[in-house]
Amino acid sequence: MTAIPRIGIDAMGGDFGPSAVADGTALALREAPGRCEVTLVGDEAEIRPALKRAHADGLPIRIVHASEQIGMAEKAVAAARRKSQSSLGILTQLHKEGGVDAVFSAGNTGAVVATALLGLGRLESVSRPALACFMPNPGGGTVVLDVGANAECKPSYLVQFAHMGSVYARYLLGRENPRVGLLSIGEEDTKGNTLVLETLPLLRKSRHLHFIGNVEGRDVFKGTCDVVVTDGFTGNVVLKTAESVASLLSHRVKDTLRKDPLARLGALFMLPALRRLKAEIDWEEYGAAPLLGVNGVCFIGHGASGPRAIRSAIRTMTRFVEQRVNEHIREEILADHDTAA
Numbered sequence: 001m002t003a004i005p006r007i008g009i010d011a012m013g014g015d016f017g018p019s020a021v022a023d024g025t026a027l028a029l030r031e032a033p034g035r036c037e038v039t040l041v042g043d044e045a046e047i048r049p050a051l052k053r054a055h056a057d058g059l060p061i062r063i064v065h066a067s068e069q070i071g072m073a074e075k076a077v078a079a080a081r082r083k084s085q086s087s088l089g090i091l092t093q094l095h096k097e098g099g100v101d102a103v104f105s106a107g108n109t110g111a112v113v114a115t116a117l118l119g120l121g122r123l124e125s126v127s128r129p130a131l132a133c134f135m136p137n138p139g140g141g142t143v144v145l146d147v148g149a150n151a152e153c154k155p156s157y158l159v160q161f162a163h164m165g166s167v168y169a170r171y172l173l174g175r176e177n178p179r180v181g182l183l184s185i186g187e188e189d190t191k192g193n194t195l196v197l198e199t200l201p202l203l204r205k206s207r208h209l210h211f212i213g214n215v216e217g218r219d220v221f222k223g224t225c226d227v228v229v230t231d232g233f234t235g236n237v238v239l240k241t242a243e244s245v246a247s248l249l250s251h252r253v254k255d256t257l258r259k260d261p262l263a264r265l266g267a268l269f270m271l272p273a274l275r276r277l278k279a280e281i282d283w284e285e286y287g288a289a290p291l292l293g294v295n296g297v298c299f300i301g302h303g304a305s306g307p308r309a310i311r312s313a314i315r316t317m318t319r320f321v322e323q324r325v326n327e328h329i330r331e332e333i334l335a336d337h338d339t340a341a
Contacts, residue, residue, distance in 0.1 A: 024310020139223015
């Protein structure tokens with residue numbers, strides 16, 4: 001790893017393409033000069049005008065041309081195998097060869113996961129990678145994983161997710177001894193489906209985890225624990241529900257203020273508090289979700305990622321590289337295997 005993290009971005013991924021990527025990259029580099037360097041991979045003919053509009057002259061940005069791109073509706077694995085010259089494929093190869101220290105894409109999530117697995121492989125002793133998402137709450141936030149990489153899981157996968165999430169919470173969120181919970185339909189040990197019932201005793205036996213037992217969906221937003229583990233199907237439902245509730249809350253507040261003059265008057269005095277609330281629940285403030293467990297640093301963004309989300313993703317990836325999170329994950333997984341043996 002170089003002294004200054006080198007961040008690689010799929011400039012063609014997401015709903016807004018190079019325009020949002022250029023604006024977000026320029027924003028991140030201006031906010032933290034000298035903190036990182038950025039490589040944009042994609043159609044050079046589209047990227048250069050976008051950087052010009054973003055007034056990015058003089059910033060540490062380089063462009064690597066890619067002649068193809070993977071669409072949001074394409075079949076993930078087939079596209080990953082077929083389009084080796086796509087922006088995502090070239091970006092991943094660049095990471096594998098050491099040209100960048102981390103990669104980000106807001107494109108087709110399935111294709112990003114497939115390309116990362118095909119191109120980078122998994123960390124030693126990791127059975128499956130997991131997509132981790134940060135959920136804001138009064139306790140400072142909770143990491144939930146998996147939120148979409150594995151629709152079906154074995155108990156041993158969830159144990160590894162717990163270790164990976166714990167390391168992420170320790171080094172990225174500053175939690176000294178992260179509390180880990182297993183998502184279920186009740187706190188009692190007898191509650192849950194087969195996966196939960198079989199995973200519970202395995203988590204209790206893991207000496208390197210601060211496991212607090214079963215937790216419910218409401219605990220994700222109460223801050224009961226720092227890490228919540230579940231299968232990718234359930235985790236994705238939790239994620240999409242949280243996003244829609246946050247969007248509903250924002251729209252309802254705006255609608256109420258528009259219709260009620262007295263509410264608008266009161267809002268003038270509450271403006272600082274409302275801005276803080278918006279920042280806390282706005283997913284763009286957190287930028288992207290890491291695909292933990294791959295032999296590299298891979299972050300995946302929302303398809304609707306705008307400049308602020310890109311900015312936030314670059315900021316988080318820079319810290320991830322600086323904190324050597326992957327090395328710590330490898331150490332923790334191996335230590336748990338040694339203990340189990």
